[in-house]
Amino acid sequence: MAEVINLITIAEGARISTINGATAEVVNNPKDGVWVFAKYLTSPEDPDLVGSEDMIFAQDIAEVLT
Amino acid sequence: MSNSHANGSHRANGHSIADMVDLASGTVSREIFVNEDIYAQEQEQLFARAWLFVGHESQIPKPGDFFVSCMGEESVILCRDRESQIHVFLNSCTHRGMKVCRYDEGNTPVFSCPYHGWSFATDGKLAGVPYFKDAYKGELDKSQWGLIEVPQLRNYKGTVWATWDKDAPSFEEYLGGYRTYLDFLLDTWDGAGGETEVFGGIEKWVIPCNWKFPSENFVGDRYHNISHRSVDLVGAGPSGSGRRDTQERVGATALDFSFPERGHGTISFLRPNDGPIPSYQHSKIVSDYFAHCENERRKNYGKWSRFIPGPGTVFPNFSYLPRQPRTIAVWHPRSPESHEAWRWFLVDKNAPAEVKEFLRKYYISYSGPAGLTEQDDMENWNYAHNASRGAIARRYPYNYQMGMGHDAPSFDADGLELPGLVRNVTVAKAAEQNQRGFYSRWADFLRASNWDELASWRNGHSNGAKFHNGAAARAGSAL
Structure with missing residues (x-):
């Protein structure tokens, strides 16, 4: 089982990867433990997402990269 | 639970509302304070419709x-x-x-x-x-x-109000003429129209009694002053005696204001044309500040500066003290047996820091769960509720007959247009006109199907905006 990520500790500016293989930079963390606001950096499955900001659900986050 | 119109009478849980709130005889049934079904009906009929x-x-x-x-x-x-x-x-x-x-x-x-x-x-x-x-x-x-x-x-002078009923009248129409008196709470001390703010921290606590006990207390109960005698003996007021600076009430005309078609009520005082009354003598900075405000108030308000506002309730559960202390209380119903009391403490935004700090300490020593005066009140409400729950106790209504059938003396309003049913209680010391008005409106809400019925003032009934003086105040009124 993959390590559970504690969203509360993710700082703005951190880079994350998603379970769909995208990467994104956290722009705002409401620290609710459920969501972060992030800007997509790469998105192989849906390239149109790159550059857009969206809310990313905790269970869709695969890893904190930096 | 039911709100049937069977046989032409409105009923709540089998009880006739007219029997429970009998203003002709000046009695109110204890059932409306302790009955669970009536409480549930209040949530739907009253709290889901009022501002x-x-x-x-x-x-x-x-x-x-x-x-x-x-x-x-x-x-x-x-x-x-x-x-x-x-x-x-x-x-x-x-x-x-x-x-x-x-x-x-x-x-x-x-x-x-x-x-x-x-x-x-x-x-x-x-x-x-x-x-x-x-x-x-x-x-x-x-x-x-x-x-x-x-x-x-509605954001009214910094206070935010809301209603769940899209058909409710505007907030200003809901207030009617009572707006005149509410403004004394919300405007700055000097009457110049500046901003007011609340101190950080809202005091919240549970009182084991029905929410209507405190609402009716603040709507105009002058009669219970005896229960504050102990705190007056302590001398917790800001000038070292009593619980507040009451000198401004000495020699004033004591007036009760009721808006039975809306449920609001307040007590106030009309001072003679005389000089400013010193206050907050415990602190020179605070005393000087309020002396300055009072002088400005006289310039800005003119004749209205004679008007000294007192406690009041905006129907159903917003109560306040407008001067000493200057606070808002809301009595949130939780069950027939209890409510949560929440207190906001108000201060002029531009008041000096020393004044705010002095007031903060004075206010919380007066009101709230640790406030000496509020403790007196809570003691009464707690035990009154508890002693009204039993099967025997419920058979006997409360008495609201004070002042019924007797004219109040006239008084000189000096040309001021004083909205509402005005009753001069300077000699009588107290009356229960305001409480009767409060429960009259409570009964209206439990009877009415919608705001077309509740907005009775639109049908040519009293709108609370007409000046009533002395005996004229009670003409044609059961209050």
Whole structure:
């Protein structure tokens, strides 16, 4: 089982990867433990997402990269 | 529970409302304080239709600021969105009902439900839905599942009010002529129209009695002064005697104001044309500040500076003290047996820091769970409620007959237009006109089907805006 990520500790500016293989930079963390606001950096499955900001659900986050 | 019109009479849980609130005889049944079914009916008939105070705009100065409040039993979120618009939402996820905010106050970009993760922006829109594409196939219409918002909201001089009834009249119409008296609480001390703010920290505590005990107390109960004798002996007032500076009431005409068609009421005093009365003698800075304010008040208010406002209640559960201390209390119903009391403490925004600090200490020593005066009141309400619950006790109504059938003396209002039913109680010391008005309106809400019926003033009935003086005040009134 993959390590559970504690969203509360993710700082703005951190880079994350998603379970769909995208990467994104956290722009705002409401620290609710459920969501972060992030800007997509790469998105192989849906390239149109790159550059857009969206809310990313905790269970869709695969890893904190930096 | 029922609100039937069988046989032409309105009933609540088998009890005739006319019998329970019998203003012709001046009695009110104990059932309306202790009966669970009547309590449930109040939530639907009264709290879901009346205008209710939610909070003060100074509690949410920045975008994303929120304050969790109540409207009746409902938890609501008062918040300011990213565009600085103020909203009031039901604090309940539209998916499964979980509270989306469990903090008292704070700042956030979103309200996220911890149950399944639905997330709502500060404008109420549904912003985040877990597995939106995978589980909902992108088909969920997010625009239909935002937070439930009150249909009407009004920011009145910094106080935020809301109602769940889209057909309720505007807040100003709801207030009617009572607005004149409420303004004395909300305007600055000097009457110049500046801003008011609340001290940080809202005091909240549970009182084991029905919410109507404190509401009727503040609507105009001068009679209970005896219960504050102990705190007067302590001399906790800001000049070293009594519980407040009462000198301004000496020699004044004591007036009660009732708005039976709306339920509001207050007691006040009309001073003679004389000089300023010293106050806050315990602190030179504070005393000088209020002396300055009083001089400005006389310039700004003119004749109205003779008017010394007192405690009041905006129907149904917003009560206040406008001067010493200057506070707002809301009595949130929790059951027939208990309510949560919440207290806000008001101060002029531009008052010096030393004055604010002095007032903060004085206010919390007077009001709130640790306040000496409030403790006196709570003791009475607690035991009155408890002693009214039993099967035998419920058979016997409370007495609200004081002043009925007797004219009040006339007085010289010096040309002031004083809205409402005005009763001069200078000689009598007290009357129960205001309490009768409060319960008359309570009965209206339990009887009426909608606001067309509740807005009786639109049908040519008394609108509370006509000046009534002495005996004329009671002409044609059962109060």
